[in-house]
Amino acid sequence: VGATDSVNASGDPVKEIMELTGGIGVDYGFEAIGVPAVVDQAQKATRRGGTMTVVGVGKLDQKLELNALMFPLTAKTFKGSMYGGAEFKVDFPKYLELYKRGKLDLDRMVTNTYTIDEAVQAFEDLEAGKNARGVIVYD
Incomplete structure (x- = not known):
């Protein structure tokens, strides 16, 4: 699927990803467990102009906190996916x-x-x- 490395998330995954990518970040970041803190990590690890996709399903009352300037300043695409867009x-x-x-x-x-x-x-x-x-x- 194009992945070249993996990171153990028990430490500081954002720091490790930035080290692996020379401070650039990943082209595509995915959050797959439905935890707001992990959504934040995934968007921080995604490069400028990259795409961050939330696949994980959280609780109905969970809220995400996102910096309003993140989108225009970083030109990132943020999207959700349920079953990969399957019909x-x-x-x-x-x-x-x-x-x-x-x-x-x-x-x-x-x-x-x-x-x-x-x-x-x-x-x-x-x-x-x-x-x-x-x-x-x-x-």
Whole structure:
């Protein structure tokens, strides 16, 4: 996908990214966990004129604080993405068919499975950060 390096986010990822890029920043920054502080890190690590995309879904009451001058002064593009802009009625049947034929490996993305009786636990685990991609199975 064009990534040349990875950064361990447990330290100071913005500082590390700036060191890796000679102080320029990345062309494309992504936030994928729905945490406002990480949105801020991603936009700070994105270069002037770069594109920052929020993929993560936060809580309904979460707010983002952005500096109003950031956009005109840095010429950055800030956008959101849900399923990569897929057209649900067209694309999802295609994805399902690819999965059924073994051409799209989704199983390794599942971090835990729950029965319908465990649905409350699934959401509690998600909120507690214990489960990134849980699936409720309706068998």
